[in-house]
Amino acid sequence: MKEFLLLFRGGDAANPNRSPEQMQQHMMKWKAWMEKLAQMDKFNGGQPLTQEGKVIWGSAKKVTDGPFVEGKEVVGGYIVIRAKDYNDAIEISKGCPIFEHDGIVEVREIDQRNM
Amino acid sequence: MPQTVDHLFRHEYGRLVSVLTRIFGTENIQLAEDVVQDTLVKALEQWKIGGIPENPQAWLFTVARNKALDVIRREKIHRKFASDISPLLKSEYTLAPTVKELFSENEIKDDVLRMMFACCHPALPPESQVALILKTLCGFSIEEIANGFITNDETIHKRLYRAKQQFRTGDVQFEIPSGDQLLQRIDNVLAALYLLFNEGFHSSSHEKVIRKDLITEATRLCFLLTEHEQTNLGCVKALLALMLFHSARLESRLDKDDHLLLLEKQDRSLWDRELINAGTVFFEGAMEDDSMSWYHLQAAIVFQHVSASSFEKTDWNIILELYDLLCRRYPSPVALLNRAVAISYAKDIHSAIEAIHSIPEIEKLNGYYLMPATLGELHFRKNDFVLAKKYFQDAIALTHSGAEKKLLEEKISKCDVAQ
Numbered sequence: 001m002k003e004f005l006l007l008f009r010g011g012d013a014a015n016p017n018r019s020p021e022q023m024q025q026h027m028m029k030w031k032a033w034m035e036k037l038a039q040m041d042k043f044n045g046g047q048p049l050t051q052e053g054k055v056i057w058g059s060a061k062k063v064t065d066g067p068f069v070e071g072k073e074v075v076g077g078y079i080v081i082r083a084k085d086y087n088d089a090i091e092i093s094k095g096c097p098i099f100e101h102d103g104i105v106e107v108r109e110i111d112q113r114n115m
Numbered sequence: 116m117p118q119t120v121d122h123l124f125r126h127e128y129g130r131l132v133s134v135l136t137r138i139f140g141t142e143n144i145q146l147a148e149d150v151v152q153d154t155l156v157k158a159l160e161q162w163k164i165g166g167i168p169e170n171p172q173a174w175l176f177t178v179a180r181n182k183a184l185d186v187i188r189r190e191k192i193h194r195k196f197a198s199d200i201s202p203l204l205k206s207e208y209t210l211a212p213t214v215k216e217l218f219s220e221n222e223i224k225d226d227v228l229r230m231m232f233a234c235c236h237p238a239l240p241p242e243s244q245v246a247l248i249l250k251t252l253c254g255f256s257i258e259e260i261a262n263g264f265i266t267n268d269e270t271i272h273k274r275l276y277r278a279k280q281q282f283r284t285g286d287v288q289f290e291i292p293s294g295d296q297l298l299q300r301i302d303n304v305l306a307a308l309y310l311l312f313n314e315g316f317h318s319s320s321h322e323k324v325i326r327k328d329l330i331t332e333a334t335r336l337c338f339l340l341t342e343h344e345q346t347n348l349g350c351v352k353a354l355l356a357l358m359l360f361h362s363a364r365l366e367s368r369l370d371k372d373d374h375l376l377l378l379e380k381q382d383r384s385l386w387d388r389e390l391i392n393a394g395t396v397f398f399e400g401a402m403e404d405d406s407m408s409w410y411h412l413q414a415a416i417v418f419q420h421v422s423a424s425s426f427e428k429t430d431w432n433i434i435l436e437l438y439d440l441l442c443r444r445y446p447s448p449v450a451l452l453n454r455a456v457a458i459s460y461a462k463d464i465h466s467a468i469e470a471i472h473s474i475p476e477i478e479k480l481n482g483y484y485l486m487p488a489t490l491g492e493l494h495f496r497k498n499d500f501v502l503a504k505k506y507f508q509d510a511i512a513l514t515h516s517g518a519e520k521k522l523l524e525e526k527i528s529k530c531d532v533a534q
Contacts, residue, residue: 031212035203043202077208 001082003044003110004089008096010072011103029097037081042092046079072104080110120162123171124155128254131179133226136251138183138204138217140197141233141287145279148251150186154179180218184211197289227252228343229289231336234278235303236287243278244307245314246271253332263329264314291345301346305354305410308333312358316365317516330365334358341397349404349411352397357414359394360421363387374525375518379426391421412441431461448479452489464497484513488523495530504530 012018012026037043051074055066076098083089086109093105128151135147154175168174187196187204196204200217203209216222234247242264249255249263260271281287292300315329337355340346367381398414416437423429438454451474459467471490480486491506504527511523 028212031209034206034209035213038200038202038209043206045202045205047207079206079208 002085002089002112004081004083004086005078005108005110006046006081006089006093006096007078007106007108008076008098009104009106010074010076011098011101012076026097026100029100033095033097034079036095037079037092042082044080044082046077048077049075072102076103120167120171123175124158125254127172127175128155129230129252130223130227131175132251133230134218134223135179135183136230136233137222137226137289138197138200138214139186140195141282141289142284143194143196144251144282146186146190146194150179150182153182176218180214183214187214224339224343225291226289227339228291228346231304231340232291232300233282233287233289235300235307236281237300237303238281238286239278240274241307241310243274244303245311246274247278248307248311248336249329249332250275252336253328255328259328263326291343293345297345298348301340301348301350304340305337305350308337309354309357309410312361316361327365330358330362334362349401349406350408352404353401353408353410353414356394356398356401357410357417359390359397360414360417363390363394363421369518375522377522378420383425386421394418394421407444409441409445412437412445416441429460431457435461448474448476449483449485451475452480452486455493456489459493459496464493468493482513484510484519486510487513491523491526495526498533500530500533 012023018026034043034046053066054063056063081089081092083092086107089107089109093107096103096105098105131151131154132144132147135150136144139147157178158171158175162168162171187210191205195201200213203213230252231248234251235244239247246260246264249260250257255263257268257271257275261268264271291297311329312333315326315331315333334355337351337358340351341355363386364381366387367383367385368376370376394414395418398418401411401414404411416434419430419434419437435454435457438450438457442450442454452471455467455470455474458470468490471486471493474480487506487509491503491510494500494506495503507523507526507530511520511527514520514523
């Protein structure tokens with residue numbers, strides 16, 4: 001079994017203009033999706049992120065607010081899942097509610113390193 | 116603190132500890148109790164200033180829920196929570212909604228039952244089971260439990276400590292057992308509830324309200340079992356009937372000076388008809404079942420007594436048949452002793468005395484004051500006052516309760532007068 005990081009970009013993070021009820025409803029879909037993954041023993045945690053952030057740049061370690069990227073690239077959160085391979089991970093990711101809001105899921109395999 | 120708030124706290128304590136134990140896992144039962152304690156302390160502080168909220172129950176639940184969220188966030192690195200929901204508790208995507216769902220009324224009702232089974236885990240000694248029930252499900256303080264069992268705080272601390280150790284090792288499943296497991300485990304639960312009930316019943320007096328609380332709690336918990344489809348078994352209904360029948364006679368057991376009155380002398384007009392009627396409903400329900408447990412037979416015997424409008428009208432023949440059945444299926448020296456009393460009324464005193472002397476393993480009754488007391492009573496009824504007095508004196512040496520001693524002393528005086 002491998003582990004994959006799913007990075008959520010855009011989607012609801014880029015659309016703040018919704019009613020609290022709509023947002024609540026949408027969040028419950030995320031919860032239901034992850035619950036199902038947990039039941040199948042594929043869910044290994046993950047967290048939603050707040051909108052604000054800081055960025056530290058280069059060797060100078062300069063700190064600014066940000067990142068200021070286009071709405072659809074804003075990272076709203078991540079989870080880690082267990083999957084056989086990329087195909088499996090992609091199938092799982094397609095179930096993500098972010099696609100209702102035209103969002104993006106970046107799927108990256110976690111590098112299992114043995115020393 | 117107003118009576119209603121105290122009552123509310125006791126009532127909600129058990130429900131809150133149960134749902135938090137479900138969420139945190141049985142290993143963390145102490146954490147569950149701590150969170151509930153904190154919630155009640157906060158309630159006391161805020162309600163003193165701002166008054167009791169409109170929906171105090173909802174207030175308690177909301178605060179407990181939020182405290183649970185804080186605790187989970189703080190502790191998730193060090194602790195494992197309930198394994199089936201652990202990953203959901205660790206992610207902010209799912210933490211709050213998962214906890215909220217588990218705080219639903221239906222879930223909580225099931226959790227209380229799960230807690231009952233957990234507290235009555237067969238690996239725990241019976242006294243620990245009962246102490247744990249009183250602490251976690253009934254919201255009793257250590258001191259109150261100690262008073263209930265006429266022992267000291269330290270003894271109760273030890274019993275609870277041992278019980279929670281068992282939970283800490285993580286071997287206690289938080290579930291309502293099913294199938295064969297259920298039939299086995301329900302025995303433990305019923306035994307603990309009956310132990311609790313008897314503790315309250317046999318030690319009660321007009322002043323000792325705490326003992327009445329034990330009776331109430333045992334009855335209430337047994338009733339909860341009947342409300343759940345899975346646990347509404349014949350033996351459960353039978354035990355509830357038994358408790359209700361006994362409770363109906365509570366007021367008549369003692370006269371105004373706290374002297375014990377035997378069944379013969381009890382004023383049946385003081386018997387609580389409502390409790391008898393309620394007990395009868397459950398008794399009939401139990402009889403509809405295919406099973407025949409120890410509780411069925413005991414309830415049937417007591418049913419005969421509470422159905423008789425007077426001692427003289429008691430149908431001792433049926434009672435003797437029931438004891439015959441009881442002693443065949445669940446033989447014990449105590450049951451045979453009680454059967455002998457039935458013989459003395461259904462047949463004759465001589466046969467009863469013979470029956471007592473031929474009880475197998477009679478040595479097992481050596482420390483039991485009712486053994487010589489019963490013989491004393493039988494000989495008294497036969498006008499053998501010398502022998503009766505000797506037996507009553509033997510009995511006094513074995514009794515612990517003041518009320519029982521007084522009763523026996525009265526009997527002895529009667530022997531003296533009659534000679």
